[in-house]
Amino acid sequence: MPRMMLRKMKRGQSGVIAAVKVGGELGRRIRDMGLVPGTRITVQGRAPLYDPVALRVLDSTLTLRNNEADHIEVDVS
Amino acid sequence: MTAPITVALAGNPNAGKTTLFNALTGARQHVGNYPGVTVEKKEGFHVTPAGITINVVDLPGTYSLTAYSVEEVVARDYLVQERPRVVVNIVDASNLERNLYLTAQFLELGVPMVVALNMMDVAQDRGIAINAGRLAELLGVPVIPIVARSNKGTAELMAAVLALAEGTTAWNPLHLSYGEDLDSVLLAMEKEIAAGGFLTALYPPRWLAVKYLENDSEIRARGIGENPAVAAALAQKVQEVTDHLQKTMETYPEAIIADHRYGYIKSILRQEVVVRTYDADRLYTSDRIDRVVTNRFLGPIIMLAVLFGLYKFTFTYSELPVAWLDGFFGWLRELFGLLLPEGYFKSMLLAGVIDGVGGVLGFVPLIMFMFFGIAILEDSGYLARVAFMMDRIFRMFGLHGSSVMAYIVSGGIAGGCAVPGVMATRTLRSERERLATLLTVSFMNCGAKLPVLALLTGVFFASNQAQVMFLLTLLAWAVALLVAKLYRITILRGESTPFVMELPPYRLPTFRGLMIHTWERTWQYIKKAGTVILAISILLWAMMTFPGLPEREQERIDAQRQELLTGYPAEVVQEATEEGAEEEGLSPAAEELLAQLDGLDRLEAEKALEYSVAGRIGRTLERVSWLAGFDWRTNIALVGGFAAKEIVISTLGTAYSLGEVAPEENLSLAQTLAENPDWNPVMAFALIVFVMFYAPCFVTVVCIARESGSWKWGFFAMGFNTVFAFGLAVLVYQAGMALGLGG
Numbered sequence: 093m094p095r096m097m098l099r100k101m102k103r104g105q106s107g108v109i110a111a112v113k114v115g116g117e118l119g120r121r122i123r124d125m126g127l128v129p130g131t132r133i134t135v136q137g138r139a140p141l142y143d144p145v146a147l148r149v150l151d152s153t154l155t156l157r158n159n160e161a162d163h164i165e166v167d168v169s
Numbered sequence: 170m171t172a173p174i175t176v177a178l179a180g181n182p183n184a185g186k187t188t189l190f191n192a193l194t195g196a197r198q199h200v201g202n203y204p205g206v207t208v209e210k211k212e213g214f215h216v217t218p219a220g221i222t223i224n225v226v227d228l229p230g231t232y233s234l235t236a237y238s239v240e241e242v243v244a245r246d247y248l249v250q251e252r253p254r255v256v257v258n259i260v261d262a263s264n265l266e267r268n269l270y271l272t273a274q275f276l277e278l279g280v281p282m283v284v285a286l287n288m289m290d291v292a293q294d295r296g297i298a299i300n301a302g303r304l305a306e307l308l309g310v311p312v313i314p315i316v317a318r319s320n321k322g323t324a325e326l327m328a329a330v331l332a333l334a335e336g337t338t339a340w341n342p343l344h345l346s347y348g349e350d351l352d353s354v355l356l357a358m359e360k361e362i363a364a365g366g367f368l369t370a371l372y373p374p375r376w377l378a379v380k381y382l383e384n385d386s387e388i389r390a391r392g393i394g395e396n397p398a399v400a401a402a403l404a405q406k407v408q409e410v411t412d413h414l415q416k417t418m419e420t421y422p423e424a425i426i427a428d429h430r431y432g433y434i435k436s437i438l439r440q441e442v443v444v445r446t447y448d449a450d451r452l453y454t455s456d457r458i459d460r461v462v463t464n465r466f467l468g469p470i471i472m473l474a475v476l477f478g479l480y481k482f483t484f485t486y487s488e489l490p491v492a493w494l495d496g497f498f499g500w501l502r503e504l505f506g507l508l509l510p511e512g513y514f515k516s517m518l519l520a521g522v523i524d525g526v527g528g529v530l531g532f533v534p535l536i537m538f539m540f541f542g543i544a545i546l547e548d549s550g551y552l553a554r555v556a557f558m559m560d561r562i563f564r565m566f567g568l569h570g571s572s573v574m575a576y577i578v579s580g581g582i583a584g585g586c587a588v589p590g591v592m593a594t595r596t597l598r599s600e601r602e603r604l605a606t607l608l609t610v611s612f613m614n615c616g617a618k619l620p621v622l623a624l625l626t627g628v629f630f631a632s633n634q635a636q637v638m639f640l641l642t643l644l645a646w647a648v649a650l651l652v653a654k655l656y657r658i659t660i661l662r663g664e665s666t667p668f669v670m671e672l673p674p675y676r677l678p679t680f681r682g683l684m685i686h687t688w689e690r691t692w693q694y695i696k697k698a699g700t701v702i703l704a705i706s707i708l709l710w711a712m713m714t715f716p717g718l719p720e721r722e723q724e725r726i727d728a729q730r731q732e733l734l735t736g737y738p739a740e741v742v743q744e745a746t747e748e749g750a751e752e753e754g755l756s757p758a759a760e761e762l763l764a765q766l767d768g769l770d771r772l773e774a775e776k777a778l779e780y781s782v783a784g785r786i787g788r789t790l791e792r793v794s795w796l797a798g799f800d801w802r803t804n805i806a807l808v809g810g811f812a813a814k815e816i817v818i819s820t821l822g823t824a825y826s827l828g829e830v831a832p833e834e835n836l837s838l839a840q841t842l843a844e845n846p847d848w849n850p851v852m853a854f855a856l857i858v859f860v861m862f863y864a865p866c867f868v869t870v871v872c873i874a875r876e877s878g879s880w881k882w883g884f885f886a887m888g889f890n891t892v893f894a895f896g897l898a899v900l901v902y903q904a905g906m907a908l909g910l911g912g
Contacts, residue, residue: 115384115421117237121667123427124233126267130431136456140465141561144668151264151295153456153672155557157564160667 094168098133098145098161106134107166114163126150127164173214173222174334175251179244179275180259181268182230183550183673185287189259189317190227191685193327200689208243217327226253232267234274236387239600248280249371254334256282257326262292262299262314263674265443269434276308278376279342283329284312289322291674296447307437309343318679342373347429351382351422354410358382358403365399368392381407382422455674459554468558475551476573480582483539483589484616490534498527517710525706530695532588532868537691539578539589543596544686546574548678552596553670560668566650567657567665569602576606576649580613582642587611587865591872592694599666605653607876608886611865612649614642617814621860624818628839629853645861652893694872705867709812712782713805713820718773719780726773733769737762774823783808797859797898798852798906807859813866851905855898862894 095110109131112122126149127133134148143158180186190198194213201210211227228247229240236242248256258275260268275282286301305312311329315322346352358378362369368377368391380388381403392400407422414420462471502523509515546552552571560570572594573581579590590610597603614622622641623634630637657663718726734742737758745759745766755763778784779801787804794804802824809820822838842848864887865873874883905911 112424113419115423117664118667118669119421120233120235120237120383120423120427121669123424124235124270125669125671126270126431127669128424128428128431130428130435137459137463139463139558139561140469143561144557146459146463146557146672148456150266151297152267153459153674155553155668155670155672157560157668160669 095165096168098135098147098164098166099158101135101166101168103135103137105168106132107168108132109164110167111165112163113165118160118163122156122160122164125154126152127154133166173224174254174331175224175226176215176255176257176330176334177226177228177247177251177253178257178259179228179248179271180230180285180287181232181261181271183671184230184259184261184268185317186227186230186259188679188682189257189285189287189315189323190225191682192317192320192323194225198685198689200693208239210243215327217331218324221331223327223330226251232271234271234278235383236385238598240598242387245278248278254281254338255330256280257285257330258282259285259287259317262286262289263295263297265292265297265299266431266434266438269437270430272308273343273345273430273433276310276343277345277379279340279373281333281336281338281340282310283326283333284308284310285317285322285326286312286314287317289314290316290319295453296445298444298446300442300444303440304437304442307440307442340373342376344375345429345433347379347382347426350410350414351425354406355379355382358406361399361402361406365396367399367403368395378403379426382410383426384423453674455550458675459672462551463554463558468554472555472558475546476555476577477582479539479542479546479574480577480585482542483535483578484585487534487538491531494527494531494534498523498531501527513714516714517707520714521707521710522703524710525703532586533691533695535586536589536592536694537687539593540690541683541687543574543593544683545678547596548676548682548686550673550675553672556670557672564665566654567602567661568606568650568653569597569599569666569668571597572602572606572653575610576613576646579610580615580618581646585613586615586617587613587869588694588872590615591869591876592690594876595690601657601661601663602666604877604882605656605661607873608656608882609649609653611869611873611886611890612652612862613645614861615814617866618860620815621810621817622857624839625842625853625857628843629848629850641857641861644858648862702868702871705871706812709809709867712786713778713809714781716782717780718777722776722780726769726776730766730769733762733765771823775825778805778820778823794895796902797855797895798902799856799859799898800847803856807863810860811864811867813868814860817860849911851902851911854905855902858901859894859898862890862897864888864891 093107096107101107109127109129111129112119112127114122127147131149136146136148136153138145139155144155145158145161147154147156178186178190190211190213193215197215198211198213201212208229213225213227215223215225217223226247228244231238231241231244234241234245247253256275258272260272272282272284284305286299286304289299292299299314301312301314311333313322313326313329315326317323347355355375355378358381359374361367362374362377367374368388372380372388377388377392381392384407389400389404392403411422414422414425461467502519505515505518505523509518543552546555552574555573556570558570559573563570563572574596575590575593577585578593579585579587587610590613591607594603594607594610597606622638626634626637626641717723737745741756741758741762744755745762779788783805784801786808787801790804791799791801794800799807802821805824806817806820810817818838825838825841842853864870870883870887873886874880877883
């Protein structure tokens, strides 16, 4: 499974989170919402200006900005 | 009789907490604020079939119990300080794993808890079967499946709550394992905490230790206040293990803790708790809607249509009730006008009290309709999509995607109102973005500024009035966003709040939910803003009335009036001064007399205004205001405009001896301004700019103070906006005159 940054993923692409490399408030928020290593995600779409990105995670849809997605590495399937 | 037991409702946003709260308490609820913060605190009573009264507290929706947001701190402080008898944790069954993350934290805290497994119907539709009994067994707390929307299972839920309430009151914290590295340091920290009796009156020792590892700023600050030595020792241990983890695994303690919490949840769910019939990646109805609604091309168009619809809905449908209220207060004014003898009391009652109360209530239909519209957007889940689509643009100005609503309502489409606009910022969850928004929404061209702008553009830019008005709308947006940016890099500086946000599945709002939502917010406006607004209204009336004409002036005018009356034959005087004289066909002599008397009355009103406190302020300000080309008459009008922007027109009318001028029928004023040599297009444009951007009307100021939680921001908006607007006006005037555009 190739590993890539979440920002680079295309719509419809799925994968499993490999690492979340950020601490502090942002890191906490990301983890609180279920974005932890081992979680399966699918890129559901992007806002009209390509930012933020919408993800399908654990039966819910989350949004995050591209610069926030930069901290997340995904093993793409 | 014993005091009713208290039950706290807690859970993720969008898990159906409010729906359950409404279902349990019905109309018996009370909305307040948690001390010191703007987070709403909702309380209500639930009476069981057996007649037992239960006090239900709705805690703010949170995903976690960290100290990062006010909501989270409020929720956890409530739990540890108030110690509710039972916590009902509402969990979205269709999104179990993420929801249980908060549940795990409640278990770690050890609160007596019942899990309400909400939205079982949605889960079923999605092919998710949940074994509630098995889940209860594994979590060690009762789990009751419910459907809050249709009130299913709430009786069983309350029975479980009562059963738990009868048992022990002791808290029973769950100890999760966080892996070797953290477990050993946790053990050492726990010993330190227990030995020092460190904050243990409120928190379980292990929970405290975990919070220290999570770098919880609030707990740390508390710890330093409690016992600096123990706090330092704990911080030292945390630092050591943090450094170690960074070196060996490039990770943080808080990341490991989160991983293990999710691990705990996964291990539970795997034990035959959840059975899925469909593929997890299957598209739900909600996703299909999003395909269209957040589409690159269709999305923005639909959004514009929806926002425009909200705007139309708010301002069109509220027109009728607003007109009724206007009519009612007009009638009241007339009634008291006839009943009361002339004098200061009458004047105060009419201009201060009735106009003031009318002013407060006049906004009520607007606020109700706006909140109803927003409640639909919010409850259906569309608002989150708006934030999603607009975020990229608004982020450039240090704002949040959700800010767009407040701007539109305030007059982003010309003709809104900043009062509901300020209140619309409640949908923003992040503090700095919210403040920056609520301090700048008043720059928009609200409905009260429009008649002023229309009058001035009509007189001085008649040939291309429509273009100028459109330009002014764009100018308002530009100024609002740029000032917001200015705030965000100066007084409200700071990282933008993470956008990580849920797009909740689309849901049909319940009518009952919408009504409760709308009513409680409207009532809060009436209750909180009403009294202050009445007081300020009377104060403004006094400023424009006292101290009144000096005796000498009054005598002079009375003498003139007497002279006028004696100059005509007695029957003409009789004819002109009779009741209702104005309506009937009068003799030319009587008409002439009447016109002259009128002129004298208007002169008297002008002089009285000039001598009033407001007039003196206007005169004094002339020393500065000439820089922008404003004379004292304009200054008084602008002081009056603080009461409500459209008053600028009527006050200008009085100041120009035109008598009372209605904002819509301002022909005489327009003519006066057009012919007055002191007025020219440059000065008019400077005035337009000033009216657009100076201090918000005081109703808005009161709302800013209420919504921001501090009068500091109310005064700030008044001061900053006025100075800022004056700067712009001077710039326009001086540049325009220097370029010779003054004509």
